Amino acid sequence: MDARLVVDIEKRYPGFHLQVRLTVGNEVLVLYGPSGAGKTQTLRAIAGLVRPDRGEIALDGRPLFRSNGRGRALNVPAHRRRIGYVFQDYALFPHLTALGNVAFGLRGPGRREEAMRWLRRMRLEQVAGLYPSQLSGGQRQRVAIARTLATGPAALLLDEPFSALDPDAKGRLQRGLRELQAELALPVVYVTHSLEDAFAVGQRIAVIAEGKLQQVGTLEEVVSRPASWRVARAFGLPNLLRARVRRATADGLHLDWEGLELVAAPRELSAGQEVLAYIRPEEVRFIYPDRPLSAAVRHNRLRVRVLEQRLGPDFRLVRVRTEGPSWAELEVRSPPSTYADLPLVPDRELEVAIRPSGIVVLEALPQAEASAEGSSGS
């Protein structure tokens, strides 16, 4: 995909160092991370509302910012960047009607008609004369998007635009956003701290934590193979664990998880190396006590005790506690129909098996960090 929006910036705040490098093509790129990670600051820098210390921002080959931190810098002011920005709480002008808000960025004699066209397109014509305080959350959100798109931006930035909406309105708007992106062919950066939102709208995801960009890739890629402990934590991934390499052999990587042996997929790591890993919840299988074992459950058998079970429309989620020296909690996910004839009632003792491919070893991290992260839990 051709890069249209190129961002490579750095800015120091007291106690916080923002360092982001990413390219956005003709797509919706999700900028994902916990609150305080630097997502909004990144958007503000792209829009020209804050000035990075150094770096470069370019849109369709047009430089918007360039500075080496010393001497003269190029810094196109926000109002000439042609970058649309939809703010988290919409920032609608309270003294203007919906129509007035959408017409705000337009010029010339036909501006009201043009604004009305955008309102119609967002199915807002019936509220054109109302003030923001008289609109529902979803309507405000659509006014904010209409107002931004009416100015004909060359790129679109959305800051948690769906966080305050009910699930129904959210779903509709998320589908609408994907359609709009495809139709207008704009590079879109979509900031969110909700993984659900990310999956609903995004094609690629950029994970940011503590001011630094951690990993960029397709959603499937990043979620199934987080590049680091930080990325995994940013996703709120369950089943994170700390282990030590016992030996690496052709059949797999043998790990010592507080005395329990786990076999992960083969990887080149030296014995004694401390690693951070996570167990994919959908790769943990319960073993029926009264049935013969299948080949799929040869590895990584652990005794567990059921803590609770939640049944959703499209998933079954069981939380268990390992009955070993580690006393860790694990999440087990399956389709709802699986285990229909195995009562997973609290306190029941069972055995689980985990395929080696279900144990993902994240980057082996420095010892100091590993212990600090490990003690704070997940």
Added chain:
Amino acid sequence: MTEALIVTLKVTGLATLIIAVFGTLLALLLARARFPGRTLLELLLALPLVLPPTVVGFFLLYILGRGSPLHDWLGLELLFTWQGAAVAASVVGLPLMLQSARAAIAAVDPELEDAARTLGRSEPEVLLRVTLPLAHRGILSGLFLGSARALGEFGATLMVAGNIPGRTRTLPMVVYDAALGGDLALAAQTSALLSGIAFLALALTRRLEQPARR
């Protein structure tokens, strides 16, 4: 009294204009800009609130009189004119305007101004189309208060412009002269008129300070 009423209206009118322009600009500066000496400027501008008006007038004699840049370079003859009285009245009324206008401007959500910028509006447009419209209640209420104060100004205007009947004698001076000269009826009438105007200005201010019903 008619003569004095006309002088008073001229003085108050010009003072209101001065307060409106300088008050808005200074309020913007104090609410939004960060610069060295900001606190000092703030204190200096608030000083007329607590100084005796005669002291303000005394300083203004130097600022407006012979030897000052306004007099010697711009050739402005302000002492003992109604325009001079207007300047003195506006200096005393300005702090009241500033307090209210500044708070109103500071209360405008900066994100709205940012939104206007990303919608392609330059700084002057952001000011005229977002900041000032959103702060207009506080600015107007401050202006009414400041101009009511200018209307009632006595000490500073007396020092700067004197008490020349038909030229610089304003209604507050009529009250002073009448009361000293034993014309208590005139003093009472004039006082009643000034009180009525002051009451109206305060009522207007009060109304503007109430939240908008929308």
